[in-house]
Structure formats: structure tokens, C-alpha cells
Amino acid sequence: MRSRLRVLDSVLLGLRGLASRTARTILTATGIAIGIAAIVAVLGISASGRADLLATLDNLGTNLLRVEPGSGIFGTGSDVPEEAAAMTGRIRPVEQVTQTTRTEASVRRNDLISELETKGITVLAADLDLIDVLRAELAEGRFIDAATSQVPTVVLGDVAAKRLGIVNLDPVPRVYVNDTYFTVIGILEPMEIHPDIERSVVIGYPVAAELFETTRSPTSMYVRSAPDFINDVAEVIPATVNPEQPDAVQVSRPSDALEARKAADEALTNLLIGLGAVALLVAGVAIANIMVISVLERRMEIGVRRAIGATRGHIRIQFLIESMMLAGIGGVLGMVLGAAITVGYAASRNLTVAVPPQGLALSVLAALAIGAVAGLYPAIRASRIPPAEAVRK
Amino acid sequence: MTAVLELSGVSKVYPGPPPVRALDGVDVSIAAGDLVAIIGPSGAGKSTLLHMMGALDRPTDGTIEIDGVDIATLSDRRLSGLRSHRIGFVFQDFFLIEGITATANVAEGLLYRGLGRTERKRRAIVALERVGLGARLDHLPNQLSGGERQRVAIARALVGDPAIVLADEPTGNLDSHTSEEIAELFRGLNADGTTIVVITHDVELASHFPRRVEMRDGRLAEVVA
């Protein structure tokens, strides 16, 4: 003669308990839903953002160095020698070197516009392998080659093209550089870590030398090195390119900016997750509170159940399941809401959606765990009510 | 006749303060097929006695045997098992669960027996027909009269075929006509073989019961007609 409660019946019992107090259930579950939604959305958004960031980092590579003439410790700029690129290429782990030189020329849409209206656009002379070394992409047309670098042709950076009001190559646009019309043969895609090139128009060294007397002394040099030796290469470059004034050479790693953004993103994500966790904690306390009230209100029900044969364990499990389902409902709602926010955000920012399914499952499990912890004390309290007391008026 | 219930020297002291001796050395034996009325003034210890009889509480002193088993030897879990199989309780305030049908309320009486839903429902319908509520199966408690609610509660007590039904002032909230109907129902159920103990302070109602015991200050005495 043992009491026995089927598992399905205990679940249905919990469901009935919640269903008979709809408003209270919804309000209490909302707390959990908000906490879970916040965490899922933050994780989802940062995962989506980071997926793109990592893809960008991966694409651009972290083994690229930029070398520029610095202001030096005495505050005076000094030119980098014309042989700098060749000498840098001789450093053993260096794989590729390319360079650009800022010209004094200014670019305009046509000859009716004043020479002073440069719109912050620089005219750069560049080696033919610039886009190869930078792993840049063309949105339109092609880059300068051996032939086109000899003649007035130009490739526009993304920002420069927009400022000049050029969106495509049909009909073939021309721009006015100093007093020569250049044919636009290509437009570059945006370049996340090379904003200076985005704001430039690029021409070949031969035509630059011919029209603007530009030398091959680089204003920027881009160096790809074997990844493991990147720091060593960065260290020896200054003395290599300018033995007399190594301090006047600045070496930077453009991908550092992305790395820094990644770190900042992660810090922010952790902060927001912390806030979500606090929300969950508060919601858990609210559930415990509601369950305690529920136990007090349902003394009679507890008494009747004990009278018809429920054990203490049956009473305990009933309230525990109720508490877990209450939190679980909130968890599922929060998960759906959080995923929806993530998808919406990713869509609005053109990010790849990266909502990890394990994360979603985990969020519901977390809600259930909160429900279990929050429900434990009320459930034990309910089970300890002496049955004879509970059936007294 | 075999004794379903055997109480000897049962005392119950509520610790207080001040301590209350609700039962003071009660000896009583309930045989299978008995229909017993417990009468006595308020505070005499009737409810306390009923809780002892139904293994809902343990005595401070004395022994209680249900079906020949001394309940002092049973764990709390075993007591629950005993209640689920052998005891049926009926309370003054019916204690039905609002929001579920009469059938569901009666089926609840079998919830802790590990039976399947359909079997519970089938037996609940049989029990409701036994108490004359075959036409009220799907009514909610708040759609039923007081007398009908108490019939549902009685069906819930009967549904598990208990060795004994214990009713604590089942007519306390009912008018005299309805009370008489409930008493009539108990007599009918008893005639079919159910052992029943009913607490009442309605002496008139009790006078129709074949056996009456009277409680006063925690002591019990048979009433001889």
C-alpha cells in the first residue's frame, strides 16, 4: 500500500496550478523572460557582430604592417629613402612589400570646381600590387596595371568616390587631377582598416612622376610577413628603412584596431550579460516570493492532497515542478524574444546571424534551474505543513 | 466482526502554550460495516479523534491499529500510502478544487494510487453515480449546490474503495433538509457495506444512526439508546 504519483500527472498538476492563476503566472514569467531575452540577445548580437569581425580579421590577416615616416623625437618629419621597400623586402620573413606616395595633386569632378575644394581627398601614387597586398576588393572595374599606370587613369577609394559623386563606371567617368582629366577605371570596396586609402584616389607611379614629379620615396609602406615573425619584423624595419634616423619611422599594425574593437565588444558583452544575470536573479527571487504566497494560499489544497494519500515528496515535487514550469515558460518566451531581437538586429545591420542553438537550449535550462532553486524553499515548506493542521478551518 | 479501527488509550496533547489535552485515553473499536455518529460539543476533541482514526496525525499516547496494523510502526510515507488506499475523508467545507469538473475532483481521490487517467475517470463516474450525481459529471464546483458539492466530496472519499469513510461535520454547512439527504446517503452507502464514521453536533441527525458515541473533554462514551 504505497502512494504513487505518475510523472505525467505531476507535470499536469503543475500546469493546472499555473493555469488557475493566469495573470500571476504571466507577470512572474515575464521577469524571467526579460532576463533570458536580454542575455540571448546580447550573446546573439555580439556573436553575430563578432562573426563578421572575425571574418574581416581573418580576411585582412593580422600579419600586415604599415610603415610611415613618423614625426621623430625632434618633431621634424623626414622622408623615407626610395630604396626602403627593396631593403625591407630583403628581411627574411617578409613575404610582400608594396608602397604608396602622397602626391601634392588635388582632385576635382571637373575644371569648373575650385582647386581648393579638395573634399579631403588625397591623390596617391601606388604600386600595382597594392590591392593584392592589402587584400582589397574592387566594387567596380579593375585596378591599375602596367599599361594603365603610364597614362592618366585612376582608381577611386570608396569614400572618395562617394564624395566625388561617382557611383559606377557607366558611363565612364573622368576626374580632373590638377589640370589633367583622368579616366576612372575602378572603384574600391570599403576598407575597414585602411580609412586613408578609402579617402584617396590611386594613380600609377609612372604617370605621377610625369605629371606631378612624384618620387618613389614612400609615404606609406605595407609589409606582409610570416605571422610568427611579425613582431621581429616590426622591430627591425625602422633601422632597415632609415639607418640614420630609425626613430623617424613609425610601424603600426592596422589589424590592432580591429583587435581592440573585439576586446571592447567582449567587455561590453560581459557587462550586459552581467546585467542580464542580475535581472534573472531578481526574477528568481520574485518566483520564490510568489511560490511562498501560493503555498500559504493553498493550505487547504495541500491538506486535502495529504488526506487523499499524497506523501510529503508528492507535495514537494508538485510545487517544485510548478516553480520550474513558471520559470521555464519565461525561459522559452525569453529565448524566442531574444532570438527575434538578434535576427532583427542582424538583419538591420546586414550582419550574419549567429544565434548558437546550444545557447538557446542552455537559456531554457538556466531558466528551469532558476525555477528549481527558487521553488525549493517554498516546496519544502509546503511539504512540511502537518496534514491535520492543513485540513482544519 | 473484524475491527477496521482499534484505538486503545489514545491521548493527544497539543503542546500549546498552554498545552491542550484534546484526547484523554480514548478506547474505541470500529468494526467493518459500522455506521457510527460521533456527537459532542464544540472543542470536545471530535476532529482530533477523526484525524487520529484517519492516520492524518499521530497520538501522543496509546495505540491505533488500522486494518490490524499499528500506525506507530509506519513511516510518514507509509501513512500516506495507507490513507490513499484505506481511508476516505469528507470535510465540512467540502474542500473541492475550483475550476475542475465534478468528475475531475472525484478522480483526484485516485491521483496518488498510480492509476492511469482513463481508469481514474471511469471510476470517478461510477462513484458520482453512487452518490446520485450521474447528471452533474461535467459541472464545476461553483455550478453546484452545497448538498451537491458535499456529494462530490463524498464520491471523492468513496472512489478508492476505502476500508472506512471518515466525515467531519459533513452537514455543518447545509440546511436541515439537505443534511437529512446526506445522512440518508450515508445510510444507503452503509447498507451497501461501507464502514462510515460521521462527526456531527446535530443530535437529531445522529439519532438516526445505529451507533452513537459521545465525546466530552477528550473522553468518549457509547450512547445507549
Ligand SMILES: Nc1ncnc2c1ncn2[C@@H]1O[C@H](COP(=O)(O)OP(=O)(O)O)[C@@H](O)[C@H]1O
Ligand atoms: N493545533 C492545535 N493546537 C492547540 N490546540 C488545538 C489544536 N487543534 C485543536 N486544538 C484544541 O483541541 C481541542 C479539541 O479540538 P477539536 O478536536 O477540533 O474539537 P472539536 O472538533 O470537537 O470541536 C480544542 O480545545 C481545540 O482548541
Ligand SMILES: [Mg+2]
Ligand atoms: Mg471539529
